[in-house]
Structure formats: C-alpha cells, structure tokens
Amino acid sequence: xxxxxxxxxxxxxxxxxxxxxxxxxxxxxxxxxxxxxxxxxxxxxxxxxxxxxxxxxxxxxxxxxxxxxxxxxxxxxxxxxxxxxxxxxxxxxxxxxxxxxxxxxxxxxxxxxxxxxxxxxxxxxxxxxxxxxxxxxxxxxxxxxxxxxxxxxxxxxxxxxxxxxxxxxxxxxxxxxxxxxxxxxxxxxxxxxxxxxxxxxxxxxxxxxxxxxxxxxxxxxxxxxxxxxxxxxxxxx
Amino acid sequence: xxxxxxxxxxxxxxxxxxxxxxxxxxxxxxxxxxxxxxxxxxxxxxxxxxxxxxxxxxxxxxxxxxxxxxxxxxxxxxxxxxxxxxxxxxxxxxxxxxxxxxxxxxxxxxxxxxxxxxxxxxxxxxxxxxxxxxxxxxxxxxxxxxxxxxxxxxxxxxxxxxxxxxxxxxxxxxxxxxxxxxxxxxxxxxxxxxxxxxxxxxxxxxxxxxxxxxxxxxxxxxxxxxxxxxxxxxxxxxxxxxxxxxxxxxxxxxxxxxxxxxxxxxxxxxxxxxxxxxxxxxxxxxxxxxxxxxxxxxxxxxxxxxxxxxxxxxxxxxxxxxxxxxxxxxxx
Numbered sequence: 182x183x184x185x186x187x188x189x190x191x192x193x194x195x196x197x198x199x200x201x202x203x204x205x206x207x208x209x210x211x212x213x214x215x216x217x218x219x220x221x222x223x224x225x226x227x228x229x230x231x232x233x234x235x236x237x238x239x240x241x242x243x244x245x246x247x248x249x250x251x252x253x254x255x256x257x258x259x260x261x262x263x264x265x266x267x268x269x270x271x272x273x274x275x276x277x278x279x280x281x282x283x284x285x286x287x288x289x290x291x292x293x294x295x296x297x298x299x300x301x302x303x304x305x306x307x308x309x310x311x312x313x314x315x316x317x318x319x320x321x322x323x324x325x326x327x328x329x330x331x332x333x334x335x336x337x338x339x340x341x342x343x344x345x346x347x348x349x350x351x352x353x354x355x356x357x358x359x360x361x362x363x364x365x366x367x368x369x370x371x372x373x374x375x376x377x378x379x380x381x382x383x384x385x386x387x388x389x390x391x392x393x394x395x396x397x398x399x400x401x402x403x404x405x406x407x408x409x410x411x412x413x414x415x416x417x418x
Numbered sequence: 419x420x421x422x423x424x425x426x427x428x429x430x431x432x433x434x435x436x437x438x439x440x441x442x443x444x445x446x447x448x449x450x451x452x453x454x455x456x457x458x459x460x461x462x463x464x465x466x467x468x469x470x471x472x473x474x475x476x477x478x479x480x481x482x483x484x485x486x487x488x489x490x491x492x493x494x495x496x497x498x499x500x501x502x503x504x505x506x507x508x509x510x511x512x513x514x515x516x517x518x519x520x521x522x523x524x525x526x527x528x529x530x531x532x533x534x535x536x537x538x539x540x541x542x543x544x545x546x547x548x549x550x551x552x553x554x555x556x557x558x559x560x561x562x563x564x565x566x567x568x569x570x571x572x573x574x575x576x577x578x579x580x581x582x583x584x585x586x587x588x589x590x591x592x593x594x595x596x597x598x599x600x601x602x603x604x605x606x607x608x609x610x611x612x613x614x615x616x617x618x619x620x621x622x623x624x625x626x627x628x629x630x631x632x633x634x635x636x637x638x639x640x641x642x643x644x645x646x647x648x649x650x651x652x653x654x655x656x657x658x659x660x661x662x663x664x665x666x667x668x669x670x671x672x673x674x675x676x677x678x679x680x681x682x683x684x685x686x687x688x689x690x691x692x693x694x695x696x697x698x699x700x701x702x703x704x705x706x707x708x709x710x711x712x713x714x715x716x717x718x719x720x721x722x723x724x725x726x727x728x729x730x731x732x733x734x735x736x737x738x739x740x741x742x743x744x745x746x747x748x749x750x
Contacts, residue, residue, distance in 0.1 A: 233631055257637030269632030271625055282625055285618065286637025334637065 182245050184209045184369050185338055190239035192225050199225040201393040207371050212364045214372040214380040217390035223373040224266050227342045231263045232256045257286045260337030264327040272316030276307055279315050279326055283333025300329040303359055321352035338369045345376045357383055377414035381405045438714045443590035445709040451596045453705020454603035458658035459682035460697035462651025468627040468692035469647045475553040478679020479560035480528045480652050484520035484659030489573045489670045491516040497576040521656035528652030564672040575667035599661040606657055607698050684729050690739030
C-alpha cells in the first residue's frame with residue numbers, strides 16, 4: 182500500500198482546469214519529486230494534497246484511507262505537513278513561535294522538545310535566531326524556518342513546495358542536502374521543484390507535469406538521462 | 419479681533435478655554451472612563467477585522483443586546499431609578515451576575531450572527547463588499563427587531579450605585595464608578611491580550627490573522643478561530659455594556675449601540691485596526707479628546723465632531739492608525 186495515492190485528481194479554478202486527472206503515488210520512505218514549468222500545476226497538486234484546494238474530481242488516499250473530503254487541518258493530524266510555496270513564515274511571530282505553530286496540531290505534546298532539538302540540529306541558524314521575528318529573516322533563513330516548522334508536526338509525509346526558490350546557490354545546496362538528511366531520518370518527502378537537476382539527483386522517483394497532466398515518470402536517474410527532459414528542463418541541448 | 423473670528427464667536431463657535439482649563443482633569447478622568455468602554459467594544463471590531471478583514475458593523479448591536487441583558491437582570495433584582503441600599507458584597511454580586519449575563523448574551527448573539535450571516539457567504543467566496551453590506555444589514559435587522567420587541571423609547575433607568583469621590587488628583591475628584599470601570603476594563607483587556615499573545619489557541623488566532631492558508635497547513639481549524647474571535651468580541655462587548663449602563667443608566671434603547679459602536683470603531687481605527695493594544699489606546703484617547711472638545715466648545719454635541727476630526731487628522735499622518743498594522747503582524 183502506498184503512503185500517498187492520487188488517482189485521477191482534477192482541480193478547477195473557476196472554469197479553468199489546473200489539474201486534469203493526475204495519478205501518482207508516493208511510497209513510504211521515498212523522496213518523490215514533481216518537476217515542471219511555471220503554471221504546470223505543481224503548487225496546485227500540493228494544495229490539493231494538503232486540502233487547501235478542493236478537488237473537482239478524483240480521489241486522494243493516505244495510508245489507505247480516503248482523505249478526499251477530509252478537512253485540511255485534520256490532514257495535518259494524520260501526518261501530512263507542508264512547507265508552502267513562498268515559505269509562509271508568520272511575519273509577526275518569532276522563530277520560536279513559528280516552530281511552535283508547526284507543532285500546533287500535535288497530540289503528543291511531551292515529545293515536542295525533542296523535535297525542537299532535532300530542528301535546531303538540522304538548522305543551527307534557527308537556534309541563533311530563536312527570538313527574532315519571522316519577517317526580519319533572510320530568504321534562506323525563512324526557508325529553513327518553513328521546513329523546520331513543517332517538521333515540528335512530526336509528519337509521515339513532508340510536502341516541500343519550491344524550497345530552492347529565490348535562494349542563493351550556497352543555500353540551495355544546503356537545502357537539498359537537508360532534504361536528503363530528513364529523508365534518511367525516516368520521513369517520506371514529496372518535493373516540488375523548478376530546479377530539476379538537483380531535484381532529480383536527490384529523488385528516488387519523479388513525475389513530470391505539463392499543463393495539468395503527468396507526461397512522464399520514472400526514477401530520478403532515468404529522467405536525468407532522458408533526452409526530452411534534458412532539453413526541456415535541464416538546459417542541455 | 420479679526421472680523422471673521424468675531425463672527426464665528428458671536429454666531430456659532432465659542433472657544434471656552436477657561437472652562438477647559440478649570441475642568442481639564444475632571445474631563446480627563448471622565449474621558450478615560452468612557453474611553454475604557456470604547457476600548458472594550460473596539461476589541462470586537464479589531465479581533466474580527468484582524469482575522470477576517472471584515473468590519474462587523476453589527477457589533478454595535480452585539481453590544482446593545484448586552485445592555486438589555488443588564489437592564490433585565492438588574493430590574494429583576496429590584497434595581498430601579500434610585501440607588502438601592504445594598505451591602506457592598508451584595509451589590510458586587512448583583513453586578514457580577516448582570517455582567518456575566520450580558521457577556522453570555524452578547525457572545526451568543528455574536529456567534530449566531532457569524533453563523534447565520536457571514537459563514538454562508540464565506541463558503542460561497544463572495545467579494546468583500548458583500549460582507550460589508552451584509553454587516554450593515556445585520557446591524558439594522560437586530561436594531562429593528564429590538565424596536566419591534568421593546569418599542570422606540572429607552573428603558574427606565576437602572577441606577578446601580580451613586581458615585582462617590584474616592585480621592586482627589588490635581589484638584590479633580592475620582593469617583594468609585596470611574597475607578598471600577600477603568601480597572602475592570604483594563605483587567606479584561608489584559609486577559610484578552612494574554613490570551614491572544616501567550617496561549618496556544620491565541621497563537622492560532624494570530625496565525626489565521628497573518629496567513630490563513632498557512633495557518634490551516636499547521637492544523638489550525640480556521641472556522642473555529644473565526645468563531646472564537648466573534649465569541650471574544652461578544653464577551654468583551656457584553657462586559658462593556660454593564661459599564662455603559664452604569665455610566666448612562668437611561669441609555670438602553672434599540673438604537674443605543676449605534677453611536678457608541680461608531681465611536682468604538684473609530685477608536686479601533688485610531689489605534690490601528692487589528693491591533694489589540696491599539697484598541698485600548700484608541701479608545702482611551704478618543705474618550706478623553708471627546709470630553710475636551712465638548713468642554714472647549716461648550717456643548718455636548720461637539721464631542722463626536724471633535725472625536726472624528728481627531729481621527730481624520732491622525733489618519734492623514736498615520737493611515738494605519740497610531741500603533742498600526744494588524745493583529746499578529748504588529749511586532750510586539
């Protein structure tokens with residue numbers, strides 16, 4: 182049984198169809214990446230999985246349960262947590278408070294301090310900035326905070342939406358390293374990226390999204406070697 | 419004297435600087451008392467605005483139904499047009515009972531209002547203007563429902579106690595009524611502030627105010643947070659209604675919430691709408707300034723004119739209000 186299973190998922194914005202019947206699976210323990218151009222529907226897919234965007238068709242299953250109609254906040258309790266596109270750091274809250282927001286839905290409050298330690302070990306920078314307000318962090322720090330905050334929910338599935346967007350190259354490297362590290366610690370990751378080369382290198386499997394449809398899928402290595410992918414997404418002629 | 423000034427002075431405006439000087443401190447203390455009431459009501463506007471970006475114009479009616487609850491409870495307990503001869507303990511118990519009743523009634527009306535009028539619109543995702551006109555419609559609906567039920571005239575006065583001077587500061591008396599109102603309002607505002615800034619649920623409220631979608635991704639139930647803000651606003655407005663009846667015993671009337679609501683809204687904007695501490699500051703400032711204006715210009719009608727002129731002038735220089743920004747975004 183797959184951890185996450187989307188079957189024939191469609192999403193409409195008004196009369197515009199953003200997703201046209203997407204089917205994908207994420208197995209326990211994997212890093213799966215979803216690559217595609219701007220407007221291909223990557224973020225929409227993430228929002229559909231976390232329940233922010235209602236479906237106009239299809240089903241979503243998580244750990245075998247149908248969560249298609251489950252409220253978004255309850256999906257967090259089930260174990261899906263997301264670092265959203267644009268980071269979504271709460272600008273008026275401190276780093277500490279932002280991280281506490283990540284643990285908002287947690288039932289096992291006792292183990293929250295452990296997760297603080299874990300997040301601060303992954304991102305020592307956040308520990309230094311603990312009492313600084315979110316809105317004053319740099320872009321890279323905000324991205325670390327968004328990922329750390331998502332981890333505070335102790336998710337079974339971590340959704341990362343464009344974690345490298347707008348970051349300086351040394352931060353991008355660091356973020357991708359950490360994605361692998363998080364996965365090695367046992368968290369399944371679904372990663373949306375425009376930085377296809379990095380994403381494909383890190384991922385076990387990948388899907389390619391074009392105008393709301395999945396046009397290709399395979400292991401990261403397979404897609405890295407694929408001629409049409411090279412041309413379209415890796416900038417190799 | 420310039421002829422225009424003479425004309426204005428003769429015909430219309432008379433700046434009575436002497437009176438203002440003489441009554442400055444008593445105006446200040448009384449203004450703070452009214453200001454505390456404005457501030458409590460302003461909280462309801464500010465909380466709901468912070469979370470929904472909606473100006474809940476029906477909040478003035480949430481407040482006035484509380485005043486009716488105060489009237490009925492106190493009348494039932496035998497209060498009437500003259501102050502009752504009660505021991506201090508019994509009086510406090512009666513007033514607390516009236517306050518709790520008013521808080522519950524106002525909170526219930528606020529929550530029902532949210533359910534009946536606003537939630538269905540939210541589900542449909544209508545434009546913001548629709549919310550605004552719905553709020554105004556809800557305000558009138560509640561007002562005229564009260565009118566149909568109780569008629570056009572004010573309820574008979576219920577006097578809770580006769581204010582007595584407790585001490586004198588700068589030659590002006592401070593009475594026990596003023597002390598009660600200001601102290602109780604400050605305590606309630608402090609509780610609200612601690613709730614929003616220091617508790618888990620309060621953090622959920624701030625999260626929704628700052629970024630509703632991301633708050634949902636953290637597992638915050640947005641609908642519950644919205645209900646909670648209406649509930650809190652209602653509780654505080656209910657408490658305010660007790661102090662209002664204390665100060666204005668004959669003010670329990672179907673339309674009685676209107677002006678007070680507008681002033682409380684102005685207080686919220688003055689302090690920075692969406693900002694809890696701004697509501698307190700704006701309320702106190704508006705209360706004091708209204709009183710000065712009234713004394714300086716010689717008639718109570720001037721009180722609102724001055725209050726709104728001050729509002730406009732402040733907004734010209736600080737369009738987001740004195741403390742600015744909204745609920746959570748304010749960097750405390």
